[in-house]
Amino acid sequence: MMLRFGRLALMLVLLVVLQTAVFPHVRVADVVPDLGLVAAVAIAVRYGPELGAIFGFVAGLASDVFLQTPLGLSALAFGLTAYFVGMLQQSLARPAWWMNPLVATTAGIVAGALYVGLGALVGQQQLFVLRSVRIILLAGVYDGVVALVIFPLAIAAARPRVPATIGGAGY
Amino acid sequence: MTGPGSHRRRNILILLILTSITLITLDTRGGNSGIGGRIRNTARDAFAPIQDGIDSALHPIENWWDGVTRSGDIKDENQRLRRELQQARGAATAGRNARRQIEELSKLASLPFAPTMPGVDAQIILGSPGNFESTVGLNKGSGQGLAPDMPVVSGEGLLGRLARVSRRRSTVLLLTDKDSAVGVRDVRTGDRGVLNGNPDSALQRLDSIDVKALVKAGDELVTVGSAEGPYPPDIPVGRIVAVEHPPGALAARITVRLYADANHTEYVRVLQYPVTP
Structure with a gap:
């Protein structure tokens, strides 16, 4: 158990470094992907909504530290998105690997919409503009692209020592 | 869905939501000196050395990439010449970059505005x-x-x-952030307005200006400055590029190009x- 959380913590630090020090240099169409969200969604799809939501919350909190919006806003958006993706996945067959970008793109758009909507509710009205729609869509596509790398990485980092039973939450 | 698993799931969800709302409330009320601000400051300082290292490492790669992307049509040249050309262009870019840095630092060293301000x-x-x-x-x-x-x-x-x-x-x-606003004054006419941030465009909108204002394209804008505000007076902000009078509108639509560009x-x-x- 400790080893698993150690791996997840290490991956979180790696994602924060990439998000804050590398991806600002490689903006595409002026957007960056949400690496923490993509990892949380991968974990939710593979290991269930609880672990996905907790990882999403912590990863969102780590993102919030480097943003101007209130601490907890990304955490809430990422945690809720991972939770609902995990819940939805449990009632469906596990997606094939080539579906991962589609799942990540959809999750990115949902998380972006939650971020903007919840942000406007807590006084961040500057987020509630037409420009945000373009950003959410483009960032969602970027999330889908990085999912090709982040999904296997996150699933490997969150793998329990005893293999998960078929249909179980896995932790 | 009603077993202990679903109870635990629901409890985790409620806990996440309540924790997030608590954090958002504390951070919104506390500002930079509150608990949220302190957490942010500690985390940013902790990651600063890593960011410095990566930034230094990425600079040569950026210069090289710049050289590659500006290399033009070199299909007829062989592999060795291509590499040499790219390296040379990377070096040239690095040289141009160094010259630009010196120019920027020279301008800062002899700022024509706020000369006595520390x-x-x-x-x-x-x-x-x-x-x-x-x-x-x-x-x-x-x-x-x-x-x-x-x-x-x-x-x-x-x-x-x-x-x-x-x-x-x-x-x-x-200044281009949606949350940004700065009071400005037209140097020629003395008219005052507010420049609100517009991240969508290189051009910004000048609002809250007197409907009888006589501003025109080409006018320079400087900060108004106030005892309470963050900006001192007379710092150059930008130049008016267009003054339009849409039919039926009460106020003119005034667009401004900022002097400083972070990019x-x-x-x-x-x-x-x-x-x-």
Whole structure:
């Protein structure tokens, strides 16, 4: 158990470094992907909504530290998105690997919409503009692209020592 | 769905929501000195050395990439010549970059505005890590005398103000951010207005200006400055590029091009304003 959380913590630090020090240099169409969200969604799809939501919350909190919006806003958006993706996945067959970008793109758009909507509710009205729609869509596509790398990485980092039973939450 | 698993799931969800709402409330009320601000400052300082290292490592790669992307049609040349050409162009880019840095620093050293105001020179090292804000990160913080709300200028004019400051890092809220507003004065006519941030365009909108104002394209705008505000008076901000009078509209539509552009700036000066005795 400790080893698993150690791996997840290490991956979180790696994602924060990439998000804050590398991806600002490689903006595409002026957007960056949400690496923490993509990892949380991968974990939710593979290991269930609880672990996905907790990882999403912590990863969102780590993102919030480097943003101007209130601490907890990304955490809430990422945690809720991972939770609902995990819940939805449990009632469906596990997606094939080539579906991962589609799942990540959809999750990115949902998380972006939650971020903007919840942000406007807590006084961040500057987020509630037409420009945000373009950003959410483009960032969602970027999330889908990085999912090709982040999904296997996150699933490997969150793998329990005893293999998960078929249909179980896995932790 | 009603077993202990679903109970635990629901409890986790409720816990996450309540924790998030508590954090958002504490951070919104506490500002930079509250618990949220302290968490932010500690985390930013902790990651600062890693960011410095990666930034240094990425500079040569960026120069090389610049050389590759500007190489033009070199299909007929062999592999060795291509590599040499790219290396040469990378070196040339690095040389141009060094010359530009010297020019920027020279401008900062002899700022025509706020000549007597104390300031701290800093380097822009990061863009925004998020998608919904126009900010840049500086390599200096409260340890070098910076504080929230201090104005930030380049050699061209006003760039923005400090939004967050930790011991070793600070974040500049650019004039183009949706959350940014600065009071400006037309140098020629004396008319005053408010320049609101517009991240969608290189051109900004001048609002809240008197309907009888006689401003015209080409007029220069400087900060109004006030005792309460973060900006000192008479810092160059931009130039009016168009004044339109849409039929039926009460006020003219005035667009402004800012002098300072964070995308083409590496060194800035943080003015220590208001000046403490």
